Amino acid sequence: MTLAVTDQTQQEADRYVxxxxxxxxxxxxxxxxxxxxxxxxxxxxxxxxxRHPRFRESGILERIVEPxxxxxxxxxxxxxxxxxxxxxxxRVQFNSALGPYKGGIRFxxxxxxxxxxxxxxxxxxxxxxxxxxxxxxxxxxxxDPKGKSDQEIMRFTQSFMTELFKYIGPDSDVPAGDxxxxxxxxGYMFGQYKRIRSSHEAxxxxxxxxxxxxxxxxxxATGYGCVYFVGxxxxxxxLGFEGKTVVVSGSxxxxxxxxxxxxxxxxxxxxxSDSGGYIYDPNGIDVEAxxxxxxxxxxxxxxxxKRHPGSTYTEGCxxxxxxxxxxxxxxxxQNEIDADAARTLVANGVIAVGEGANMPSTLEAIxxxxxxxxxxxxxxxxxxxxxxxSALEMAQNGMRLSWSFEEVDAKLHVxxxxxxxxxxxxxxxxxxxxxxxxxxxxxxxxRVADAMLVQGIV
Ligand code: GLU
Numbered sequence: 001m002t003l004a005v006t007d008q009t010q011q012e013a014d015r016y017v018x019x020x021x022x023x024x025x026x027x028x029x030x031x032x033x034x035x036x037x038x039x040x041x042x043x044x045x046x047x048x049x050x051r052h053p054r055f056r057e058s059g060i061l062e063r064i065v066e067p068x069x070x071x072x073x074x075x076x077x078x079x080x081x082x083x084x085x086x087x088x089x090x091r092v093q094f095n096s097a098l099g100p101y102k103g104g105i106r107f108x109x110x111x112x113x114x115x116x117x118x119x120x121x122x123x124x125x126x127x128x129x130x131x132x133x134x135x136x137x138x139x140x141x142x143x144d145p146k147g148k149s150d151q152e153i154m155r156f157t158q159s160f161m162t163e164l165f166k167y168i169g170p171d172s173d174v175p176a177g178d179x180x181x182x183x184x185x186x187g188y189m190f191g192q193y194k195r196i197r198s199s200h201e202a203x204x205x206x207x208x209x210x211x212x213x214x215x216x217x218x219x220x221a222t223g224y225g226c227v228y229f230v231g232x233x234x235x236x237x238x239l240g241f242e243g244k245t246v247v248v249s250g251s252x253x254x255x256x257x258x259x260x261x262x263x264x265x266x267x268x269x270x271x272x273s274d275s276g277g278y279i280y281d282p283n284g285i286d287v288e289a290x291x292x293x294x295x296x297x298x299x300x301x302x303x304x305x306k307r308h309p310g311s312t313y314t315e316g317c318x319x320x321x322x323x324x325x326x327x328x329x330x331x332x333x334q335n336e337i338d339a340d341a342a343r344t345l346v347a348n349g350v351i352a353v354g355e356g357a358n359m360p361s362t363l364e365a366i367x368x369x370x371x372x373x374x375x376x377x378x379x380x381x382x383x384x385x386x387x388x389x390s391a392l393e394m395a396q397n398g399m400r401l402s403w404s405f406e407e408v409d410a411k412l413h414v415x416x417x418x419x420x421x422x423x424x425x426x427x428x429x430x431x432x433x434x435x436x437x438x439x440x441x442x443x444x445x446x447r448v449a450d451a452m453l454v455q456g457i458v
Pocket of ligand 1: 102103104105174175176177178179206358383384386387388390
């Protein structure tokens with residue numbers, strides 16, 4: 001059902017939403033990734049503000065774009081040569097309307113206030129879409145794990161937690177992994193937290209190892225969830241993964257399990273990448289080999305071609321989008337698909353794009369997809385499976401029990417289907433039928449806004 005709103009109300013809502021966006025730019029100059037994430041959401045919310053004056057009256061929008069707290073700290077550590085190194089640590093506690101702050105930690109040289117804020121802002125709405133009781137937050141450091149020894153990783157990570165522990169807890173803020181932070185780093189962080197607190201609080205971090213409170217299927221959840229979500233989009237057009245050619249960027253946790261599930265559903269995955277370049281294997285990517293390289297040996301993806309005759313390696317990342325495919329799953333990093341790459345994908349006949357990474361398509365690229373009638377699964381919906389299973393990990397920790405892989409995977413599947421359906425419904429109700437970007441933004445926003453509304457001006 002679409003409620004009619006007058007043109008005048010619509011224009012007024014547009015002016016209002018735009019004025020909030022201008023204030024965000026003025027207050028956070030030079031933070032272009034944060035601006036981009038805010039713009040994407042705010043543009044979708046015009047029909048909401050045209051219809052619900054009460055949100056404006058209680059300043060929901062002005063409050064939601066301002067983090068509840070931003071913590072920046074020094075992370076000193078000593079490298080293997082005995083030299084003192086200093087990095088910068090961040091934790092943005094963005095919104096706690098729905099539950100404890102929840103969101104990953106990223107270790108990458110590009111991490112700065114803008115990156116952490118864009119990720120934290122996205123996380124609010126993504127977490128809301130999962131239907132789980134989790135607020136939004138994000139953290140990280142400009143530390144570059146590439147080429148570091150295991151000892152260096154441990155010393156850095158322990159120093160990072162020695163400061164971070166003051167601000168987190170199972171009922172206040174629950175970090176997890178993101179780029180550069182996997183099972184190994186979570187293990188070191190958990191060990192240091194436990195040592196400082198003298199208390200085994202399993203629910204303080206998610207993505208833990210299975211031996212000390214981790215959840216089965218958490219590692220697979222973001223990638224599997226992304227494929228489940230794209231599966232729903234395809235189903236609506238009477239299609240499926242069977243027999244489709246798929247390109248997946250990245251070769252981390254999200255990419256590996258997206259490839260694994262796509263292949264299980266009968267697709268042929270022909271390419272993946274890392275920050276150095278991409279591999280193309282016309283015989284279908286050997287996912288087990290990528291796992292071995294990335295999860296066990298911590299090697300570059302270029303090694304793959306030495307072990308797989310017939311495959312090729314190309315330096316640089318954007319070229320991966322020139323490989324013809326039916327389904328593209330960007331699972332590497334922000335802004336990895338620009339308008340040109342999007343146009344190439346459309347020209348090559350791509351049917352569906354599912355965003356496994358956070359904000360992998362630029363605003364211009366998204367426009368190209370929508371105009372090209374490509375099925376587009378936006379990040380905060382398509383990649384919500386990881387954090388959804390993190391919330392299930394918190395639930396299991398609270399109850400001190402563990403569910404089977406099948407049980408968690410089945411719950412994940414239901415959550416992804418619900419996200420798809422609630423996004424489709426919100427899009428339809430607000431005058432943008434079929435537009436999952438607008439629908440996901442509105443459905444996530446409404447859940448947070450309703451909770452903020454009843455909690456007073458805080
Ligand atoms: N970093 C992941 C994300 O972007 C997972 C966060 C979590 O599990 O808390 O959603």
